[in-house]
Amino acid sequence: MKTSRTKFVILFLVFSFAFLFGTTLLLDQPPESLVGSASQVTWKATLSTVLSPVKTILIGPLLPFIKYLHQDPDTPPPFFLAMFAFYWTILAIIIYYLVRKIKHT
Template sequence: MNPSRLKFIFFFLLFAFAFLFGTTLLLNQPPESFLGSESQVPWKSTVSTILSPIKIILMGPLLPFIKFLHQDPDTPPPFFLIGFAFYWTILALIVHYILSKIR
């Protein structure tokens, strides 16, 4: 079963946005924070620490972009979403290419 490149990118973006919003809502943290803070409930801090490698891959290279957009307090959310989608599309293409070479 070899999904098409477009289908793979679509599902990658869908799951990446779901992961980002899910961890943001569930853990009550901003997206750019990777490790749990001491002010969190212990289970939230533990889950945040466990998920930090995934967040570093999905969000790490976007930190300069996020900091740049946070300079203006009224930055519209679509700018963040477009930046995430652009980076994650490139990441999905790389992952799809690697997976197709492995098979």
């Protein structure tokens, strides 16, 4: 299956945003929380713990920037979306080239 780099990056961005919003809505947690809290229902805490490695990769490196931007209560939400999109685009390109390199060896 041949997938172009542009298509891969777009699909990666779509699925990353869907994952972020889905886990935020399903688990009732802010994006900064990576591990389940004690006040959650058992299944939510378990699901949050299982998904925490993926959230750590997708959100972990951006946590210092998120905390810095939350100091100003008037930070526009599109700024966060643009920050996620920029980081995930770089991550998708790296993953694309790694998979391509592994596939050709």
